[in-house]
Amino acid sequence: MTATAGQVIKCRAAVAWEAGKPLVIEEVEVAPPQANEVRLKILFTAPCCTDVHFWEAKGQTPLFPRIFGHEAGGIVESVGEGVTELQPGDHVLPVFTGECGKCLHCKSEESNMCDLLRINTDRSTMIIDGKTRFSKNGQPIYHFLGTSTFSEYTVVHAGCVAKINPAAPLDKVCILSCGICTGLGATLNVAKPKKGSSVAIFGLGAVGLAAAEGARISGAARIIGVDLNSSRSEEAKKFGVTEFVNPKDHEKPVQEVIAEMTDGGVDRSVECTGSIQAMISAFECVHDISPSSRSLLSLVCHQRRQPSVGVRHHAGWGVAVLVGVPNKDDAFKTHPMNFLNERTLKGTFYGNYKHRTDLPSVVEKYLNKELELEKFITHSVSFSEINKAFDYMLKGQSIRNIVENTSLLNTFVVASKDIGVSAFYNFGRRKCSEKSCPKRS
Structure with missing residues (x-):
């Protein structure tokens, strides 16, 4: 007492x-x-x-x-x-x-x-x-x-x-x-990328960088960072990001850019911005189907009198995870075939961690130098x-x-x-000047 x-x-x-x-x-x-x-x-x-x-x-x-x-x-x-x-x-x-x-x-x-x-x-x-x-x-x-x-x-x-x-x-x-576990868990607990897989991270703020850290820990071979601020690209490399895409640098939708970069799409994507367009792009950037299957689906759409113009259909084992919080009036719009082709869309809260149960093990990851x-x-x-x-x-x-x-x-x-509690700490401070700190929005 x-x-x-x-x-x-x-x-x-x-x-x-x-x-x-x-x-x-x-x-x-x-x-x-x-x-x-x-x-x-x-x-x-x-x-x-x-x-x-x-x-x-x-x-x-x-x-x-x-x-x-x-x-x-x-x-x-x-x-x-x-x-x-x-x-x-x-x-x-x-x-x-x-x-x-x-x-x-x-x-x-x-x-x-x-x-x-x-x-x-x-x-x-x-x-x-x-x-x-x-x-x-x-x-x-x-x-x-x-x-x-x-x-x-x-x-x-x-x-x-x-x-x-x-x-x-x-x-x-x-x-x-809060934020670090939210991004980390979105990747480790929900997206669950396999070793050697590809992951796209939309938004490279603190939560997005934590999601990238989760992909790094998982052993992903390609981690593609997507952000409207190109100054974040260098810093993102510290968190395992191997490639960077700024949607403003391309005329095509970013999901098509990523599909071309990855021969059809990434294995996993994690959206951390709250932008409804980024959410749709994150979902549609996972695994494009083969050209022959695309032709078949176009035929099916035509027979069912479903519009296929301007609609990209993707298929396979891809998982997209939504983390960001959208505006209350936003509506998520994508073609139903994007789901029927065995692609998965998931949402997550606090990285699916049960805080009293799971946080101690996350701390141990840090102590074991698995998490930086x-x-x-x-x-x-x-x-x-x-x-x-x-x-x-x-x-x-x-x-x-x-x-x-x-x-x-x-x-x-x-x-x-x-x-009787250990009070040893390393209270070293990491300072950074405004010149050395990257701009963040």
């Missing part, structure tokens, strides 16, 4: 008071955890584009004041009633989607969409009582995605916390809480400089920025000695 267990903790938090306005470092009160909740000391957090999207109030009815943040690494400070799988001192990653372990989705090996704790962008309070655990001078401050990691301390449902190996450096593995995380981290800033991390994202100058709660690190070392 820690000295602060059961007490209100006063700490710093980066509070969003208004949409699109700079975050303000405030002293806030963090209440003790209630039943099935844990209070975490957040040592590192990484702003994500989702934080920016909701901070700008583009994805919700504006709700402020609010504490954003959902990619982080920390330690358990105290636990609420009924929490048995976590204890003070545990090294953990909070995650925006949970795993209650009791619902049909949690019991199924084929789903990670927990009935109780699945992502809810509108939820701004804790599930058990509909109240916040944050306040300032009596004014409630709202939660975000059930995590709110832009605070030195936060309260999270125990089902949204993954216990990990304490040997893992939290300043690296904290980025596994350092190359995703382009900047490190102190907690007081968190708005600088937002600026890097808004200007497209970063992949992942690590925000360090440096004021907590010394107290963490002292506390960890008291509870």
Whole structure:
């Protein structure tokens, strides 16, 4: 039991008071955890584009004041009633989607969409009582995605916390809480490319680069990166990308360009942009059928009075995986024969990882040097400089920025000695100037 267990903790938090306005470092009160909740000391957090999207109030009815943040690494400070799988001192990653372990989705090996704790962008309070655990001078401050990691301390449902190996450096593995696992799992768990296969990745932001990393780990022989920003091509090579295509450089649809490059299409594709046209291209770039079969299908279309002009038919064993989130009014349009020819279209959420069950093994991949995380981290800033991390994202100058709660690190070392937890870390920072950092959109 820690000295602060059961007490209100006063700490710093980066509070969003208004949409699109700079975050303000405030002293806030963090209440003790209630039943099935844990209070975490957040040592590192990484702003994500989702934080920016909701901070700008583009994805919700504006709700402020609010504490954003959902990619982080920390330690358990105290636990609420009924929490048995976590204890003070545990090294953990909070995650925006949970795993209650009791619902049909949690019991199924084929789903990670927990009935109780699945992502809810509108939820701004804790599930058990509909109240916040944050306040300032009596004014409630709202939660975000059930995590709110832009605070030195936060309260999270125990089902949204993954216990990990304490040997893992939290300043690296904290980025596994969202985008990196989303892209990595889309390839490893859903697309499942075979060794020596070909993979096309649409969109080379953080999620797309993670998808490429998954293809590299799988042993894909050809990894084709597709992006409208040609400056990303060199950086993408670090993640295994072997070829690059900018759709703006070609008169033909990019799916036809890829089909010509690969003698009919790629084995797998992963779409990470949210663009409806990119989704269609990702689906239609997988394995073109033979000319003789194409003629037969054209005849079938003619006999059935189906339009075949301008329609490409593809067939075979190809799998396309959709990761990006489209606009609500977008419609996915492709010819039905693209499905009948045994091509598969899949969607994925958080890379199909069950976070409490699967995240520890992803961390082990990093510790075993199978997964490389350092190359995703382009900047490190102190907690007081968190708005600088937002600026890097808004200007497209970063992949992942690590925000360090440096004021907590010394107290963490002292506390960890008291509870017998290893506190060895390599806190080396990787800095990068605006000139050396590639532009990212």
